[in-house]
Amino acid sequence: MPGHHHGNIKDVTIIGFRAAKSMVELTCHILENATLLECLTLDAVYDNGIEEADRSCVNKSYKCSPLIGKRMIAQAHKGLWAIGRYVADKVPSTVKLNVKKLCERCHVME
Incomplete structure (x- = not known):
């Protein structure tokens, strides 16, 4: 809704x-219209809320839990690219941007 804060x-x-145009537009709309926004957290992986800050491997088998498929890993990498390309420079200095990183062991592109 234009003009609605x-x-x-x-x-x-x-x-x-995701790197979808609609996701980027929604995020930019939030940044432009949420006048009291203090923190924006973006996570390119849907992993049922694993809370590890750096997403290092978390269980005894040294695999992220739950495991995600190669296609989802590729989409997550594209999502991170879109954040850097289209969102990061639009974040006001008053807003803290948190971008959850991928696990360096389990979420690599092969």
Whole structure:
């Protein structure tokens, strides 16, 4: 809705961020219209909320849990690229941007 400001939103988390135009547009809309936004967290992987900050391998088999497929890993890499290309430079200095990183062992492109 043009001209509509979301004045009460302070913290936004998007899990499963993709490089889709609609996802980038939604994120930019939030940045432009959530006037009290303090923190934006973007996570390119949908992994049921694993909380490890650096996403290092988390279980005894040294695999991220739950495991995700190669296609989802590729989409996550594209999502991270889109964040850097289209979103990061639009984040105001008053907003903290958190981008969850991929696991360096399990989420590599082969």
